[in-house]
Amino acid sequence: MRRQVAFYRKLLLVYPPSFRSDFEEPMTRMVIDRIDSEGSTPLFWAHLVGDTFRSALHQHARNLADSLRSKPTPYWALLLTVSAALGCAVAAVGAFNGGFDRTAAGPVESSVWLVVSYAIILLAFTASVVRVGLKGSPLLGVGTILVAIGQLSVISHETQVINADLSMPTLGPASAFPVVLGAGLLAAGMSESTKWASSHMWSTALVAVYPLVLVFGAYPFAVQATGSEVAADLVFKAGFMIAWVVVGGAFLLANPPNPHAQQEE
Amino acid sequence: MGRDSRLSGSQLHILLALADGDKHGYGVMKEVEHMTGGEVTMGPGTVYGTIKRLLELGLVVEIEDKEGPSDEIQRRYYRATPDGLAVLESETERLARLVNTASQKRSQSFRPNLGET
Numbered sequence: 001m002r003r004q005v006a007f008y009r010k011l012l013l014v015y016p017p018s019f020r021s022d023f024e025e026p027m028t029r030m031v032i033d034r035i036d037s038e039g040s041t042p043l044f045w046a047h048l049v050g051d052t053f054r055s056a057l058h059q060h061a062r063n064l065a066d067s068l069r070s071k072p073t074p075y076w077a078l079l080l081t082v083s084a085a086l087g088c089a090v091a092a093v094g095a096f097n098g099g100f101d102r103t104a105a106g107p108v109e110s111s112v113w114l115v116v117s118y119a120i121i122l123l124a125f126t127a128s129v130v131r132v133g134l135k136g137s138p139l140l141g142v143g144t145i146l147v148a149i150g151q152l153s154v155i156s157h158e159t160q161v162i163n164a165d166l167s168m169p170t171l172g173p174a175s176a177f178p179v180v181l182g183a184g185l186l187a188a189g190m191s192e193s194t195k196w197a198s199s200h201m202w203s204t205a206l207v208a209v210y211p212l213v214l215v216f217g218a219y220p221f222a223v224q225a226t227g228s229e230v231a232a233d234l235v236f237k238a239g240f241m242i243a244w245v246v247v248g249g250a251f252l253l254a255n256p257p258n259p260h261a262q263q264e265e
Numbered sequence: 266m267g268r269d270s271r272l273s274g275s276q277l278h279i280l281l282a283l284a285d286g287d288k289h290g291y292g293v294m295k296e297v298e299h300m301t302g303g304e305v306t307m308g309p310g311t312v313y314g315t316i317k318r319l320l321e322l323g324l325v326v327e328i329e330d331k332e333g334p335s336d337e338i339q340r341r342y343y344r345a346t347p348d349g350l351a352v353l354e355s356e357t358e359r360l361a362r363l364v365n366t367a368s369q370k371r372s373q374s375f376r377p378n379l380g381e382t
Contacts, residue, residue, distance in 0.1 A: 022317065023316075023317065025338050026290050026341040027310070027312075027313050028338055029341075030289075030313075033290075033340075034291055034294070047306070051308025051310045052310045054310065054311075055308070055313075056310065058314055059314055
């Protein structure tokens with residue numbers, strides 16, 4: 001029984017933290033009551049897992065809707081979502097449209113990957129970011145790792161373009177950056193309960209740095225589009241600065257740092 | 266929630282389960298199974314997701330654990346509020362009218378066929 005209860009408690013991690021804190025105990029009690037009186041069968045667990053994921057999805061959707069209705073969350077959340085979505089789109093194109101081998105055609109049209117990746121990651125980011133207010137969450141961390149992988153591919157592509165060597169990927173030192181950042185965000189997400197991950201200053205720093213990855217990844221595409229590295233460089237350095245100021249600034253305005261408040265909730 | 270507001274299926278089932286007395290999560294689940302002849306089975310996610318919504322709407326309230334303090338994980342009991350019972354009554358009346366209308370339409374649609382044969 002103890003193992004089953006422990007497993008169920010782990011399963012409950014798919015719910016939004018607020019729902020879990022309110023109902024983890026009675027839900028666990030309900031499962032214990034059910035097992036005590038009717039036993040535990042594989043069918044019961046299959047139903048339980050299905051019920052958990054279905055209702056968790058519903059709770060996340062409701063939280064998202066509630067958050068979007070409240071102020072001032074939508075402003076910075078929407079900005080961040082748009083910038084994240086743009087970055088994801090760029091990363092998806094880079095990853096699946098011959099990012100590692102530009103001479104080989106991918107098995108799936110890049111536009112399909114683009115739309116699917118865009119939709120999935122956009123939803124994950126929106127739900128996660130809006131819900132936790134960038135205090136960090138596993139979803140945010142995993143989403144960022146996905147973006148970081150895409151960015152890695154894009155940077156590889158960029159290196160190829162610059163070196164005019166399209167035969168094999170060349171990973172420069174810069175590729176470490178998105179990986180480290182992604183790992184950092186993942187760590188921040190996993191330690192949601194710790195004070196440092198939930199403090200305003202850390203959250204703000206993460207928001208401020210994030211556009212760098214997004215814009216950096218878009219750079220090689222600008223080089224190709226404009227045919228000029230100088231023009232692309234100017235456009236995207238300006239874009240990076242604007243994204244940084246807008247996203248970081250909006251987050252700061254919505255959530256002013258308070259050194260006396262370690263917890264945002 | 267206004268008294269004319271409609272309830273979702275799970276909200277209706279849970280309010281019905283609580284209509285005749287306070288129940289905890291597993292008690293609600295068993296009552297819903299009993300009421301529907303086993304056609305509707307609710308897991309903890311559905312039960313407590315719905316209860317959360319009903320609490321927000323003021324249609325149910327949480328009450329003290331009837332079994333008193335214990336070292337085990339405590340059960341939480343819920344009770345339908347007067348507003349909850351009123352909404353339940355309004356909803357069941359609406360559904361009864363709907364069923365009545367459906368029965369009339371069904372009997373009317375069968376009549377021509379009966380006439381032909």
